[in-house]
Amino acid sequence: MFKLISAAPSPFARKVRVALLEKSIPFELITVNPWNSAAKVQIHNPLGKIPILIIDDKKPIYESSYILEWLEAKFPKPSLLPVGIEETLEAKYLQVICDGICEAFVLLFIERMREKNKRSTSWEGRQFHKIEGGLTELETIIPESGFCVGASFTIADIAIVATVEYLSMRFEELRIREKFPRLASFSDFHGDRPSFKNTIPTPQQLNANVV
Ligand SMILES: N[C@@H](CCC(=O)N[C@@H](CS)C(=O)NCC(=O)O)C(=O)O
Numbered sequence: 001m002f003k004l005i006s007a008a009p010s011p012f013a014r015k016v017r018v019a020l021l022e023k024s025i026p027f028e029l030i031t032v033n034p035w036n037s038a039a040k041v042q043i044h045n046p047l048g049k050i051p052i053l054i055i056d057d058k059k060p061i062y063e064s065s066y067i068l069e070w071l072e073a074k075f076p077k078p079s080l081l082p083v084g085i086e087e088t089l090e091a092k093y094l095q096v097i098c099d100g101i102c103e104a105f106v107l108l109f110i111e112r113m114r115e116k117n118k119r120s121t122s123w124e125g126r127q128f129h130k131i132e133g134g135l136t137e138l139e140t141i142i143p144e145s146g147f148c149v150g151a152s153f154t155i156a157d158i159a160i161v162a163t164v165e166y167l168s169m170r171f172e173e174l175r176i177r178e179k180f181p182r183l184a185s186f187s188d189f190h191g192d193r194p195s196f197k198n199t200i201p202t203p204q205q206l207n208a209n210v211v
Helices: 011-022 064-074 085-111 121-141 155-170 181-190
Strands: 002-006 027-031 052-054
Touching: 002 011, 011 064, 011 085, 011 155, 064 085, 085 121, 085 155, 121 155, 121 181, 155 181
Parallel strands: 002 027
Antiparallel strands: 002 052
């Protein structure tokens, strides 16, 4: 059986968990804190990040968007890509924005773990602008309900819901639901889907030694 090394708050790991559930692929969930060196994530991924999918006796695979590509290639049904090349490219584009937003937030979050006098406000500002810019782009593109590309549930829907719910949980001061009402409504529309309900993110305490 596959093993997925994951972290409870991670939107990247959540994308993979949702895809595995949607494709009814059994897996063992291994929840770690990747920021804690005791988690030894690097044994499986030289880049030291989760999610990591461990596939029996094969090399582990990592990087959430690559894992989703891999799953789609090996387990094409049900497809998590829309029909048509343009639609597929659009779904992947939306995933790129979502990943970029979440990566910028991780950088901001980690910077804020430093003592106040050691933080770089310009670095924090750069990350904040990326998050706001990405969300503003999504807010103009996506519908309030339904699927955001094509006529079926895709990686774009997964990435958007994972991003919105992650920021709602981790970044209260952003007030994402008020500032980006279409994103909030889109995310609520999908909230009852079992693959989302079973993977609701929860916070994880980070050790101050990270920075
Ligand atoms: N681009 C990566 C991002 C993964 C990522 O940033 N994971 C975080 C947890 S949310 C992590 O493992 N960080 C540990 C570290 O960077 O040391 C992906 O999509 O998989």
